[in-house]
Amino acid sequence: MTDVSTRPVRTRFAPSPTGYLHLGGARTALFSWAFARHFGGTFILRIEDTDLERSTPQAVQAILDGMKWLDLQPDEGPFYQMQRMDRYRAVIADMLAQGTAYYCYSTPAEVEAMRERARAIGAKPRYDGTWRPEPGKTLPPVPQGIKPVVRFRSPLEGATAWNDLVKGPISIDNAELDDLIIARPDGTPTYNFCVVVDDWDMGITHVIRGDDHVNNTPRQINILRALGAEIPHYGHVPMILGPDGEKLSKRHGAVSVMEYDRLGYLPQAMMNYLARLGWSHGNDELFTREEFIKWFDPAHLSRSAAQWDPKKLNWVNAHWLRELALDDLAARVTPRIRERGGDPSATTDLPAVLALLRDRSETLEDLAEGAMLFCGAYVPADDALRTEVLDTDALALLREFHTQASALQDWSEASLDALIKSILKDRGVKMPKLAIPLRVAVTGRKHTPSIGAVLNLLGRTTVLERLGSTI
Structure with missing residues (x-):
């Protein structure tokens, strides 16, 4: 600890x-x-x-x-520095009175000249302390028409050290630090001082x-x-x-x-x-x-x-x-479905829809996009997809599924899966031969989640109507 x-x-x-x-x-x-x-x-x-x-x-x-x-x-705040200007000015006034800060009348051009002279001799470019009060030192005459900055009277010797919570011990020689400006010519305090x-x-x-x-x-x-x-x-x-x-x-x-x-x-x-x-x-x-x-x-x-x-x-x-609880997830996804022009109430069980989708989703946007299969307008497959998938054999399988599905007493995922498997067994074909045509006919898409779950969530009426218009 x-x-x-x-x-x-x-x-x-x-x-x-x-x-x-x-x-x-x-x-x-x-x-x-x-x-x-x-x-x-x-x-x-x-x-x-x-x-x-x-x-x-x-x-x-x-x-x-x-x-x-x-x-x-936060437990306290937000506090705004612009509302604390009087406090900063009061502290600066105290520091001026105590001698830990002083007025500096050097212009920006003069300070830059000081830095250039330091660079020329290979020293660290810095303010040279012209206006820094020292025992026995005579300061220059105060120039007319120049508004001073206030500088902090930084220690000249020793080092400032701290044990950083992340980096460990750090020490900076005070000789590396010049006298920081803590108030600008108009009296506004600077960042480090505030x-x-x-x-x-x-x-x-x-x-x-x-x-x-x-x-x-x-x-x-x-x-x-x-x-x-x-x-x-x-x-x-x-x-x-x-x-x-x-x-x-x-x-x-x-x-x-x-x-x-x-x-x-x-x-x-x-x-x-x-x-x-x-x-x-x-x-x-x-x-x-x-x-x-x-x-x-x-x-x-x-x-x-x-x-x-x-x-x-x-x-x-x-x-x-x-x-996330499915009801919570539904509440978060609902506005995203609406932004896409979908109607979340178009499905009677949006939480179940999201349960179907979320194992293959990384964001709420993924879920909302997936939910449009159930909440968005039905867009039939285009001619190219229909030609690719809905051949004579596929249409025959769809007609058989439509006939038997119409007679189902229990429209559930389990019953639909059982029906699909029964037709596949009777016809001696693999799952894609029926599942892909079902997806294209009912959703207009070649790829969807588990077909039994999709048919169950779309509901008997929707599925049979879309199949009927296809076959």
């Missing part, structure tokens, strides 16, 4: 609303949620909406919709996020220390790669998690699959939410990048389709 904290566990998911909830973000949210649930803690949703040019209400809603679909409901104040105010004990944030962590730790705040435990999860080993992109399926809802995936399947991208519990591939919560420990998070596998996702989804 991972040593968590002496404080009650509080985790957070803090997306920027500049687009949909993508797969990497959804996995981060899932791990943070599971950590809190495992340790009986609190999961917080925070919307980091300070990028006014790119943040939109539509993107916020897309994130909320994705979280709801995955059933990752994150720090939020984590401090919200009592965050554990931060699980993508490893693209590793470079932000020493800066955030140093600001937290300057504020006298307790430092959270950090865990940085490697990225998800596409099937080809490259960074996951739209061509691999890196779309909104809600697109997977549209494509017919179940939220419990997506949860199950995402959880296994970088986390494991022995060789267990399939597990419930409750089992995931019980088993989750960041000690089992992988240090290696995970690889997206659409076939594996389909396999997981197919499993959870089979686990």
Whole structure:
């Protein structure tokens, strides 16, 4: 078991609303949620909406919709950074008063010149500390007409280290870190500063996020220390790669998690699959939410990048389709049938139809498409298929089946199967000689599930009418 904290566990998911909830973000949210649930803690949703040019209400809603679909409901929030501006400004004012932050009047052009000079001598390009106050140092005169930024007075010596929950011990020399801008010339605070104040105010004990944030962590730790705040435990999860080993992109399926809802995936399947991208519990591939919560420990998070596998996702989804109660499955498939122009009430037993189809289906969309055989308009076989299948011998078999089926007292799958076998035995022919013509005549298709089950579900009246118009 991972040593968590002496404080009650509080985790957070803090997306920027500049687009949909993508797969990497959804996995981060899932791990943070599971950590809190495992340790009986609190999961917080925070919307980091300070990028006014790119943040939109539509993107916020897309994130909320994705979280709801995955059933990752927060215990607190959502909180919005734009509603906390007064708090950030107050903390910056305190830091200026205490000397842990300072005004910098260097222009962007001057800072770029500093970096160029550093590059020219092979040093790390960085701000050179012109406006950083030091004992005995005389600062330049304040220029007229220049609005300053506020910089954090970063420690110059030593190292900032933490024991990463995923990667293990990490140490960054403070000499590698320049004095971070924490407020822009117009006074708006910057990303790294807002994150720090939020984590401090919200009592965050554990931060699980993508490893693209590793470079932000020493800066955030140093600001937290300057504020006298307790430092959270950090865990940085490697990225998800596409099937080809490259960074996951739209061509691999890196779309909104809600697109997977549209494509017919179940939220419990997506949860199950995402959880296994970088986390494991022995060789267990399939597990419930409750089992995931019980088993989750960041000690089992992988240090290696995970690889997206659409076939594996389909396999997981197919499993959870089979686990759903048929009435529940029917409720999920019904709107998808209607979207196709079908009528779910055209069959008297949609759950039975889905029971017939689901062993060969991977998604709700597969099921809806299959159900159109029973819920959609009947389209007779085209001339080419009729010519291929319905020859003289086939029509003779169909006439015999029609005669005997008309006299059946029990129109059930078992009775229909028995009738088919009886005719085949009497005529001395194999199953395809009758089954394929029956499919073509009754469904207009050459391939369907078990013919006895199909005839039973279509019903006596429909089957006999379609056969009668064929023979």
